[in-house]
Amino acid sequence: MNYIVFKNENALYYECGYSCDNAIFLKLGKDAFFITDGRYELEAKEQVKKAKVIISNMLLKEAITIIKKNKIKQLTIDPNEWNIFSFNRLKDTLKLNFNFVPNFSHKKRIIKTQKEIELLQKAVKIGKKSFKKIAQEILKNKGSKEFELNFLAESIFRAYGKRDISFEPILAINENAAKPHALPTKKKLKNKSLILLDGGVKYKRYCSDRTRTAFFDEDFSFKLNQKFHSKKMQKVYDLVRKAHDKAIAKARVGMRAKEIDKIARDVIEKGGYGKYFVHSTGHGVGLDIHEMPYISSRSDTIIEEGMVFTIEPGIYLPDEFGVRIEDMVVMQGSKAKVL
Amino acid sequence: MNYIVFKNENALYYECGYSCDNAIFLKLGKDAFFITDGRYELEAKEQVKKAKVIISNMLLKEAITIIKKNKIKQLTIDPNEWNIFSFNRLKDTLKLNFNFVPNFSHKKRIIKTQKEIELLQKAVKIGKKSFKKIAQEILKNKGSKEFELNFLAESIFRAYGKRDISFEPILAINENAAKPHALPTKKKLKNKSLILLDGGVKYKRYCSDRTRTAFFDEDFSFKLNQKFHSKKMQKVYDLVRKAHDKAIAKARVGMRAKEIDKIARDVIEKGGYGKYFVHSTGHGVGLDIHEMPYISSRSDTIIEEGMVFTIEPGIYLPDEFGVRIEDMVVMQGSKAKVL
Numbered sequence: 001m002n003y004i005v006f007k008n009e010n011a012l013y014y015e016c017g018y019s020c021d022n023a024i025f026l027k028l029g030k031d032a033f034f035i036t037d038g039r040y041e042l043e044a045k046e047q048v049k050k051a052k053v054i055i056s057n058m059l060l061k062e063a064i065t066i067i068k069k070n071k072i073k074q075l076t077i078d079p080n081e082w083n084i085f086s087f088n089r090l091k092d093t094l095k096l097n098f099n100f101v102p103n104f105s106h107k108k109r110i111i112k113t114q115k116e117i118e119l120l121q122k123a124v125k126i127g128k129k130s131f132k133k134i135a136q137e138i139l140k141n142k143g144s145k146e147f148e149l150n151f152l153a154e155s156i157f158r159a160y161g162k163r164d165i166s167f168e169p170i171l172a173i174n175e176n177a178a179k180p181h182a183l184p185t186k187k188k189l190k191n192k193s194l195i196l197l198d199g200g201v202k203y204k205r206y207c208s209d210r211t212r213t214a215f216f217d218e219d220f221s222f223k224l225n226q227k228f229h230s231k232k233m234q235k236v237y238d239l240v241r242k243a244h245d246k247a248i249a250k251a252r253v254g255m256r257a258k259e260i261d262k263i264a265r266d267v268i269e270k271g272g273y274g275k276y277f278v279h280s281t282g283h284g285v286g287l288d289i290h291e292m293p294y295i296s297s298r299s300d301t302i303i304e305e306g307m308v309f310t311i312e313p314g315i316y317l318p319d320e321f322g323v324r325i326e327d328m329v330v331m332q333g334s335k336a337k338v339l
Numbered sequence: 340m341n342y343i344v345f346k347n348e349n350a351l352y353y354e355c356g357y358s359c360d361n362a363i364f365l366k367l368g369k370d371a372f373f374i375t376d377g378r379y380e381l382e383a384k385e386q387v388k389k390a391k392v393i394i395s396n397m398l399l400k401e402a403i404t405i406i407k408k409n410k411i412k413q414l415t416i417d418p419n420e421w422n423i424f425s426f427n428r429l430k431d432t433l434k435l436n437f438n439f440v441p442n443f444s445h446k447k448r449i450i451k452t453q454k455e456i457e458l459l460q461k462a463v464k465i466g467k468k469s470f471k472k473i474a475q476e477i478l479k480n481k482g483s484k485e486f487e488l489n490f491l492a493e494s495i496f497r498a499y500g501k502r503d504i505s506f507e508p509i510l511a512i513n514e515n516a517a518k519p520h521a522l523p524t525k526k527k528l529k530n531k532s533l534i535l536l537d538g539g540v541k542y543k544r545y546c547s548d549r550t551r552t553a554f555f556d557e558d559f560s561f562k563l564n565q566k567f568h569s570k571k572m573q574k575v576y577d578l579v580r581k582a583h584d585k586a587i588a589k590a591r592v593g594m595r596a597k598e599i600d601k602i603a604r605d606v607i608e609k610g611g612y613g614k615y616f617v618h619s620t621g622h623g624v625g626l627d628i629h630e631m632p633y634i635s636s637r638s639d640t641i642i643e644e645g646m647v648f649t650i651e652p653g654i655y656l657p658d659e660f661g662v663r664i665e666d667m668v669v670m671q672g673s674k675a676k677v678l
Contacts, residue, residue, distance in 0.1 A: 020520065038617035039519040042657060079423035085441055087423050102424055151502050155494070163490050180378040181359065278377040318381060 002028045003076035003104065004063060006086065010287035011078075011105035013205060018047035024059045025051065028070045035059050035066075060086060064093050072096055078104040103292065110284065110292045111306040117330055119206040120285065120308055123161075124328055124339040127200045127208035130160040131222045134197065138189070139220065146173050147184035153199060161201025166209055166289045169199030177213065177322035180279060180314060191217050192229050194321045200289070207289045208339075209310050211326035213237060224325070236273065236315050237323050243267035243313040244325045247281060251311075251329070251336040257299035264313040265297065273315045282310040285328055307331045308339070341367045342415035342443065343402060345425065349626035350417075350444035352544060357386035363398045364390065367409045374398050374405075399425060403432050411435055417443040442631065449623065449631045450645040456669055458545040459624065459647055462500075463667055463678040466539045466547035469499040470561045473536065477528070478559065485512050486523035492538060500540025505548055505628045508538030516552065516661035519618060519653060530556050531568050533660045539628070546628045547678075548649050550665035552576060563664070575612065575654050576662050582606035582652040583664045586620060590650075590668070590675040596638035603652040604636065612654045621649040624667055646670045647678070 005011045005025040012019035015027070016034055020043070023036040032051035036044050037059070044053045056062040067075065076099040077087070091098070101107065112120065134153045138144075141152060150171040157165045170181065173189055177196035189195070193216045200208035212222035215229070224241065228234040247264040261281040268277045280296030285308055293301040295309055312326030329336040344350045344364040351358035354366070355373055359382070362375040371390035375383050376398070383392045395401040406414065415438040416426070430437070440446065451459065473492045477483075480491060489510040496504045509520065512528055516535035528534070532555045539547035551561035554568070563580065567573040586603040600620040607616045619635030624647055632640040634648055651665030668675040 042518045043520075043522060079427070080425075082423050083419045084421050084423060084426050084439070085418035088418070100423070147501075151497075154502060155497075158490075158494075162486075163493060179381045181382075183382060 001076065002072050002074060004067075005105065006077075006081055008078075008081050008105060010205070011081070014105060014109060014287060016051045017049040018044060020044070022059065024063045026063055026066060028067070028072055031070070033063075033066055035062050060089055064090065067094055067096075074099055076101050076104060078102060081105075106284075106288070106292045109286055110301075111304055112286060112308050112330070113306070116206065116286065117306070117308065119204050120208070120328070120330070121339050123166075123201055123203035123206050123208035124210070126160050126203055127157075127166075127210050130157050130199070130201060131197065131210065131212060133160065135214075135221045138195070138216070143188055143190075145185075146171065146176065146187045146189065149189060150184040153197060157199050157201050161203070164202035164205075166200035166202055166207035169197065171199075172196045172322070173216075174321050175319050177324075178316045178318050178320060180316060180322065180324070189216065194228065194233060194323075195220075196322060196324060197222060198324065198326065205287055207285050207287070209285050209289060209326065209328055211312055211314075211324045213240075213323045213325060233321060233323075235271075236317070236321075239268060239271040239273060240313050240315055240323045240325050242271075243277075244311055244327070247311045247313070248327070248329055248336050248338060251303065251331070253303055253305050253331055253334040255303050257293045257295045257301040257303060258297050260295050260303065260311075261297045261299070264311065268313060268315060276315045276317055277313060278316060279314065282312050282326075284309045303331060305331050305334065311336070340415065341411050341413060343406075343429075344444065345416075345420055347417075347420050347444060349544070350420070353444060353448060353626060355390045356388040357383060359383070361398065363402045365402055365405060367406070367411055370409070372402075372405055374401050399428055403429065406433055406435075413438055415440050415443060417441060420444075445623075445627070445631045448625055449640075450643055451625060451647050451669070452645070455545065455625065456645070456647065458543050459547070459667070459669070460678050462505075462540055462542035462545050462547035463549070465499050465542055466496075466505075466549050469496050469538070469540060470536065470549065470551060472499065474553075474560045477534070477555070482527055482529075484524075485510065485515065485526045485528065488528060489523040492536060496538050496540050500542070503541035503544070505539035505541055505546035508536065510538075511535045511661070512555075513660050514658050516663075517655045517657050517659060519655060519661065519663070528555065533567065533572060533662075534559075535661060535663060536561060537663065537665065544626055546624050546626070548624050548628060548665065548667055550651055550653075550663045552579075552662045552664060572660060572662075574610075575656070575660075578607055578610040578612060579652050579654055579662045579664050581610075582616075583650055583666070586650045586652070587666070587668055587675050587677060590642065590670070592642055592644050592670055592673040594642050596632045596634045596640040596642060597636050599634050599642065599650075600636050600638070603650065607652060607654060615654045615656055616652060617655060618653065621651050621665075623648045642670060644670050644673065650675070 009019040020040040026033040034051040074097045198211040243264040264281040282295035284291040314324030316322040328339045348358040359379040365372040373390040537550040582603040603620040621634035623630040653663030655661040667678045
């Protein structure tokens with residue numbers, strides 16, 4: 001099989017153990033080439049595995065030359081990865097059949113190896129420790145503003161993750177938690193508030209992802225058992241928790257992804273909050289924070305052993321509050337095991 | 340003029356003052372639309388200026404519906420921004436002329452407004468303060484490992500920039516500085532070392548970018564006047580400094596970008612190190628850390644009043660050391676003024 005990977009860092013890393021922001025990986029039968037520019041020469045030559053490193057200021061031109069020289073008849077590319085501009089250069093200079101495979105690298109990576117599962121497990125463990133530390137530090141910084149707490153949380157994720165985080169964390173209080181991707185405000189944290197924290201770290205480039213919603217008062221932590229002072233908050237929290245727990249308990253190898261989504265969604269719909277669960281139930285996690293399988297109502301992907309994804313139902317009541325609970329699971333022994 | 344901006348966050352922000360990671364901006368004559376999904380509804384409705392906010396789970400389908408309804412005949416798109424997959428959906432459902440403008444948003448943004456220059460100036464000022472603080476902290480953390488100092492530098496940039504940095508900073512010692520985009524190692528910082536620091540912060544989304552190379556001993560700072568113990572380092576440093584100073588002093592409105600590159604390159608070539616200056620002299624800076632104009636030997640862009648770019652010549656001697664000196668300039672009164 002012949003394929004070409006263009007600039008997509010995690011796809012490059014998956015192929016050869018190294019990536020940088022300007023490179024092409026080319027696999028032509030048994031031969032592999034990693035083409036990058038002079039800035040990355042020394043590192044690429046040290047770190048690229050099982051591919052010949054080629055240095056050029058014109059990556060695409062170099063790739064085209066190699067493809068021509070090897071008399072390639074068919075080349076697989078990801079139409080999501082290639083922009084029209086670069087693809088037109090390929091198409092106009094190469095006389096061959098292009099095999100378009102959307103999400104080519106994500107598809108290759110959908111089943112995790114034992115080694116990858118270990119790395120993800122380690123990332124999750126570091127993420128968990130960060131949540132614990134963040135709760136302690138929030139208690140020491142009562143009365144801080146939301147954006148300050150957000151910065152605090154990010155610093156802790158970065159310190160525990162040795163700088164690499166999966167994404168900029170979300171720390172949102174009360175009504176701001178009703179925005180699934182909230183930007184931090186200047187609002188101060190007060191007792192009897194709801195706090196939502198969504199964040200993760202990377203371990204050797206593999207991501208963790210977790211969300212907890214908690215009741216903040218004199219004492220608090222991000223544990224799953226939460227007691228809210230407001231009956232409505234408690235009801236909504238318990239419903240989200242039930243959806244989260246049930247989806248994890250009932251997920252099985254052989255199901256379609258949309259069936260798992262439906263398990264969580266049915267719980268919330270029966271509870272009367274269906275229209276406030278505005279996103280899908282989960283997504284795959286690996287080198288990318290969002291990858292396959294997508295646990296959505298539209299996904300026909302069949303769940304297999306070794307897949308890793310999040311289960312993260314949520315209910316968002318505009319101008320009131322939001323609740324989301326998220327864990328990462330791996331399919332093992334045909335069931336979902338929380339990482 | 341009709342155009343469509345797809346998912347490119349800084350291009351979206353430039354159009355309407357808000358962005359998120361899943362949105363389309365559509366400009367059809369006098370009408371403008373910002374299409375995003377339910378996760379961003381509340382924020383988009385609060386923050387998007389001069390465009391109608393439309394919520395949909397299928398952005399592209401929604402955009403196509405609006406374009407059809409408005410009977411649009413010609414639509415400008417950036418072929419670098421659109422992947423083949425999404426563009427094919429546009430092309431297959433819309434009967435109109437596509438006007439391909441590579442780097443459409445970067446072209447719109449190449450001349451900075453007075454307001455933008457003020458924001459960039461502010462970002463540069465914060466970046467400068469960070470460099471000073473980082474030097475002080477390095478002196479307090481002698482004997483640290485390169486990756487620890489790198490983390491320290493990043494933390495300071497983040498704290499001063501209120502979390503947003505232009506890119507992950509580079510802090511490299513001696514031979515690691517010979518890699519223009521070095522990854523940090525476990526090597527410890529010793530006296531009589533060379534340190535290269537490249538980093539910047541964002542202020543209201545506008546980036547700063549600066550590099551200094553310094554001699555580390557009992558005392559040190561990132562000032563431009565540096566005294567190295569090694570004659571070779573001093574010679575190379577002085578040559579890079581001369582190239583940097585001369586390019587800034589001689590840059591004029593009306594020149595082509597490649598002429599500015601040539602001023603810096605000629606100094607280094609005459610000094611005998613031409614083949615070790617492996618990248619171009621500079622790049623524009625704005626909402627993106629790399630934008631137009633590119634100050635490279637291949638760029639015919641004519642330099643105009645209000646353009647902002649870096650001047651950053653460098654010499655990289657593999658397995659020995661590297662030197663780069665970088666400042667941001669704005670073209671004002673037909674000359675380059677250091678920000």
